Amino acid sequence: xxxxxxxxxxxxxxxxxxxxxxxxxxxxxxxxxxxxxxxxxxxxxxxxxxxxxxxxxxxxxxxxxxxxxxxxxxxxxxxxxxxxxxxxxxxxxxxxxxxxxxxxxxxxxxxxxxxxxxxxxxxxxxxxxxxxxxxxxxxxxxxxxxxxxxxxxxxxxxxxxxxxxxxxxxxxxxxxxxxxxxxxxxxxxxxxxxxxxxxxxxxxxxxxxxxxxxxxxxxxxxxxxxxxxxxxxxxxxxxxxxxxxxxxxxxxxxxxxxxxxxxxxxxxxxxxxxxxxxxxxxxxxxxxxxxxxxxxxxxxxxxxxxxxxxxxxxxxxxxxxxxxxxxxxxxxxxxxxxxxxxxxxxxxxxxxxxxxxxxxxxxxxxxxxxxxxxxxxxxxxxxxxxxxxxxxxxxxxxxxxxxxxxxxxxxxxxxxxxxxxxxxxxxxxxxxxxxxxxxxxxxxxxxxxxxxxxxxxxxxxxxxxxxxxxxxx
Amino acid sequence: xxxxxxxxxxxxxxxxxxxxxxxxxxxxxxxxxxxxxxxxxxxxxxxxxxxxxxxxxxxxxxxxxxxxxxxxxxxxxxxxxxxxxxxxxxxxxxxxxxxxxxxxxxxxxxxxxxxxxxxxxxxxxxxxxxxxxxxxxxxxxxxxxxxxxxxxxxxxxxxxxxxxxxxxxxxxxxxxxxxxxxxxxxxxxxxxxxxxxxxxxxxxxxxxxxxxxxxxxxxxxxxxxxxxxxxxxxxxxxxxxxxxxxxxxxx
Numbered sequence: 001x002x003x004x005x006x007x008x009x010x011x012x013x014x015x016x017x018x019x020x021x022x023x024x025x026x027x028x029x030x031x032x033x034x035x036x037x038x039x040x041x042x043x044x045x046x047x048x049x050x051x052x053x054x055x056x057x058x059x060x061x062x063x064x065x066x067x068x069x070x071x072x073x074x075x076x077x078x079x080x081x082x083x084x085x086x087x088x089x090x091x092x093x094x095x096x097x098x099x100x101x102x103x104x105x106x107x108x109x110x111x112x113x114x115x116x117x118x119x120x121x122x123x124x125x126x127x128x129x130x131x132x133x134x135x136x137x138x139x140x141x142x143x144x145x146x147x148x149x150x151x152x153x154x155x156x157x158x159x160x161x162x163x164x165x166x167x168x169x170x171x172x173x174x175x176x177x178x179x180x181x182x183x184x185x186x187x188x189x190x191x192x193x194x195x196x197x198x199x200x201x202x203x204x205x206x207x208x209x210x211x212x213x214x215x216x217x218x219x220x221x222x223x224x225x226x227x228x229x230x231x232x233x234x235x236x237x238x239x240x241x242x243x244x245x246x247x248x249x250x251x252x253x254x255x256x257x258x259x260x261x262x263x264x265x266x267x268x269x270x271x272x273x274x275x276x277x278x279x280x281x282x283x284x285x286x287x288x289x290x291x292x293x294x295x296x297x298x299x300x301x302x303x304x305x306x307x308x309x310x311x312x313x314x315x316x317x318x319x320x321x322x323x324x325x326x327x328x329x330x331x332x333x334x335x336x337x338x339x340x341x342x343x344x345x346x347x348x349x350x351x352x353x354x355x356x357x358x359x360x361x362x363x364x365x366x367x368x369x370x371x372x373x374x375x376x377x378x379x380x381x382x383x384x385x386x387x388x389x390x391x392x393x394x395x396x397x398x399x400x401x402x403x404x405x406x407x408x409x410x411x412x413x414x415x416x417x418x419x420x421x422x423x424x425x426x427x428x429x430x431x432x433x434x435x436x437x438x439x440x441x442x443x444x445x446x447x448x449x450x451x452x453x454x455x456x457x458x459x460x461x462x463x464x465x466x467x468x469x470x471x472x473x
Numbered sequence: 474x475x476x477x478x479x480x481x482x483x484x485x486x487x488x489x490x491x492x493x494x495x496x497x498x499x500x501x502x503x504x505x506x507x508x509x510x511x512x513x514x515x516x517x518x519x520x521x522x523x524x525x526x527x528x529x530x531x532x533x534x535x536x537x538x539x540x541x542x543x544x545x546x547x548x549x550x551x552x553x554x555x556x557x558x559x560x561x562x563x564x565x566x567x568x569x570x571x572x573x574x575x576x577x578x579x580x581x582x583x584x585x586x587x588x589x590x591x592x593x594x595x596x597x598x599x600x601x602x603x604x605x606x607x608x609x610x611x612x613x614x615x616x617x618x619x620x621x622x623x624x625x626x627x628x629x630x631x632x633x634x635x636x637x638x639x640x641x642x643x644x645x646x647x648x649x650x651x652x653x654x655x656x657x658x659x660x661x662x663x664x665x666x667x668x669x670x671x672x673x674x675x676x677x678x679x680x681x682x683x684x685x686x687x688x689x690x691x692x693x694x695x696x697x698x699x700x701x702x703x704x705x706x707x708x709x710x711x712x713x714x715x716x717x718x719x720x721x722x723x724x
Contacts, residue, residue: 066673102677114670117680118623119615121595128689132602133679135686142689163626181678322633338637344666346634348659359640388666402638 015216016040016063016105016185020077020088023062023240026069032058033240036077040185040216045207047219047227049245050237051421052393056220057110059237060187063218064107065096081105082184102130106183110190110220110392110419111344112174116162123165123173124158130181148176151209152202167341167415168194168308168447175203179210186210187218192226193418194341196307196447200226222421269333271410271441272296272319276328279314287326288314294460296410296441298334301432303452304445306462312445313341315462316412319443334440337408339400341415346399347387352379355387356401366405373405377427392419397427404431411435413444417451429455475520475590481694482597483604487705489584491712496580498713505576512583521590528586529579536582537575544571594618599690612681627667628660 016038023033032055040046050056061067068075068088075088082104086096109115120126127148128141149155154176157169165173171194178186191207192200204226207217219227224234236245274294280287289311296302304312317323318330320338340346349355356374360367374380377397382390387398396419403411416428432442432455446452452459478485496508516525547560548567555563598618602611632652635641641652 061673064677066677098673098676099679099683102679107674107677109674111670115674115678117675117678118671119598119619125689129680130678132687132689133682135682135684138687138689138691141687145689177678317633320637322636340634340637344663345630346637348631348634348663359635359638406638 013042014039015042015081017080018063018077019079020062020075022074022076023058023068024074025058026072026074031240033062036062036242038063038218038235038242040218041232042184042214042216043211044232045211045217045219045227045230046233046235047221047224047231048235048237048242049221049224051222052419052424053391053421054237055240056237057189057392058240059242060107060109060189060218060220063185063187064105065098065101066107070095099133102183103181104183105185105187106178106181107187108175108178108189108191110193111342112171113342115174115177116170118163120162122158123154123160123162126162126173127154127158127177127180129177144180148180151206152176153198166309166313167418168196168199171195172199172203172308175206179206183215185216185218187220189220190222190419191219192221194308194415194447197449199308200447268298268300270295270297271332271334272443273331273333274315274319274325274328275330277318277325277330278327279311279318279323280326289462292328296443298409298439298441299436300458301436301442301444301456303456303459304443304462305452305459306445310462312462313414316414316443316445319410320412332410334409335406336410336412337403337406338412339396339403339414339416341418343392343395343399343419344388346402347395350386351384352387352390352398352401353383355398356405358402360405366407369405369407373401376404376431377401378423393421393424396420397424400428400431408435409440411440411442411444413442413446415446416444417446417448425451476518477593478519478591479693480591481692481698481702482592482600484698484702484705485588485592487702487709489588491705491708493581493584494709495712495716497577498716500573500577502573502576505573505580508580509576509583512587516587516590519591521587524590525583525586529583532582532586533575533579536578537571540571540575540578541568544568544574595690596692599688600692602686602688603692608682608684608686623667624660624664627663628656631656631659631663 017040018036018038020033020036022031022035024031036059038046048056048059058067062075062079067073077088079086079088081101116126117129120129124145125132127145128136131141131144145158149158152172152175154172157165157173162170162173171191175188175191188207191203195203208230211217221227224231228234234245235242272295274292277289277292278287279289279292292315294302294315304315306312314323316338318325319332320336321332322338347355349358352374353370356370357367360370371380374383377400379394379397379401382394382398387395390398396416400416411432413432417425420428432444435442442455444452444456492508496504512525513522516522545568546563548562548564548570550564550566553565555565555568557563598611598615601614602608632641635655641655642648643651
């Protein structure tokens with residue numbers, strides 16, 4: 001890891017010292033981590049970048065004490081935290097009390113929803129779930145909620161059901177639930193994924209404030225761009241090996257090739273036509289989307305922009321036929337296919353091949369396209385792998401393959417860049433181009449501004465307020 | 474819109490326990506009918522009558538049918554014969570037995586279902602967490618109560634993913650069976666995966682609590698309700714003894 005002299009702190013104390021010689025999952029043939037050395041000082045920001053499958057999430061779980069699983073995974077190394085020394089040896093690893101460890105090191109997982117307990121009725125209760133289990137007095141819990149919700153602008157979410165938040169809102173709540181316990185080290189796996197610009201600013205500001213209070217932050221991310229200016233240490237994980245890297249070096253790396261400019265189709269056929277559409281969920285006080293007028297023409301890529309919870313997912317699901325407008329008219333004059341925001345929601349078969357072939361007629365021509373689609377997305381080597389065993393980026397591509405194999409004329413993409421690494425992004429760009437080139441259209445929602453500007457012919461700004469959203473919005 | 478009642482969950486449960494044990498011990502058709510009527514009135518007042526009727530009917534209709542088959546149609550009692558044909562004998566005492574047993578079961582079922590409709594499950598878990606009961610009790614109850622809603626949400630998500638691939642979209646009874654067949658295995662596998670993914674983070678958040686724990690949620694209670702609970706529990710335990718004691722040794 002390279003030290004950024006400008007930002008490095010004067011404190012010599014080290015909160016956490018990690019030295020992992022190697023880590024291997026139970027039953028795996030290769031090590032997932034090798035020669036990892038990290039020293040975290042109070043208030044420091046350490047950013048670890050890497051492609052999907054490089055070992056970022058594994059590193060996060062090792063730091064959080066979730067890995068290695070005793071008696072299963074192999075780990076060799078040491079970790080020093082809060083005066084405790086943990087020895088990992090080939091023969092035996094010390095058992096870590098995960099709850100006790102979490103008081104020092106908290107982890108926000110890549111799928112932030114997994115951090116939420118799902119057994120609390122309101123967001124306010126979910127935020128203090130760990131404090132409740134520690135027996136923190138009610139008045140103190142209320143004070144911490146008030147402070148945190150002010151910082152992150154969560155007031156409008158506090159009474160909401162945590163199971164009915166949008167993807168971005170879910171991540172924000174999970175991050176707040178982690179921060180409320182005030183661990184001395186916070187490990188954040190893709191903390192800005194799916195967040196709108198306002199939430200991104202709020203999270204970035206919160207991280208700065210926590211650092212000022214002495215919390216050491218470790219950010220695991222595909223890109224160091226949002227953090228490059230004030231990081232203390234920047235490392236790159238490649239095949240489980242952590243190497244030093246400078247911010248300039250990282251920024252110079254090409255992320256993906258910009259798409260060639262395309263002319264916006266003028267009078268091409270309208271494939272999707274929302275006219276005065278109102279969308280809502282049963283039992284909700286207000287509609288999620290009201291008075292939506294939007295047309296998507298053949299050969300056109302339209303981006304949906306808006307705050308977390310403004311109804312982007314609801315619009316896409318309606319276009320896909322999963323929801324019906326409560327008012328107004330929606331005309332869909334071509335076949336649609338949709339990539340859901342959370343890949344796990346779209347995958348349920350035992351192997352990638354079975355997953356992509358699911359529901360296709362056995363002797364149909366679409367079935368013959370399966371190998372071609374797998375090859376197009378670079379997934380042919382994973383045909384017999386369980387989708388859940390794949391890295392997040394490959395899993396996202398499998399979900400995309402299940403859509404592409406049906407050759408939809410209208411491709412609906414919900415936060416398609418989330419979890420994708422640079423190779424995955426290149427595949428996605430190719431897919432979008434191919435759909436547009438064959439006269440189809442693409443409607444997508446994303447908070448990735450670069451991707452939006454590179455890809456969409458035009459952007460439709462959603463006007464719905466986050467307060468008005470409910471289930472799945 | 475159903476009304477919410479402002480009673481502590483333990484109060485509702487204690488009252489239900491007292492009513493069910495005493496009505497069962499009394500074994501009188503009119504007591505059972507009175508309890509059922511009272512349940513219906515409470516359900517009507519709180520706006521749960523329709524749900525209570527549907528849920529109760531789905532359990533009690535098969536129960537009454539089986540009791541009639543066992544006691545009403547093939548009664549061995551010689552007296553009070555109403556009709557006979559081959560092995561079938563319908564007698565007055567057989568029908569009475571079926572009716573009394575059915576009504577006793579109905580009291581248990583209807584009172585139990587009414588409790589589930591009246592008590593907010595989040596309030597119940599909070600009440601247990603705030604009581605001196607071991608933390609494991611609240612954990613077990615939470616895991617049990619919230620499992621079904623989680624699975625329902627999961628199967629809805631799987632259904633949407635399958636509908637996107639034009640699978641499981643059939644209508645009618647055959648469509649329903651097709652959906653069940655297509656969703657069953659993914660539902661179990663996804664639920665197991667979900668439990669695995671969440672378990673480490675639940676542990677990290679200290680769940681289930683090992684020692685003293687607190688709740689942000691408050692559960693309204695009062696001295697009066699506490700007294701009512703004690704009285705109801707006394708009735709639940711001593712009531713049946715008082716009712717049955719005079720008959721001990723007489724049969």
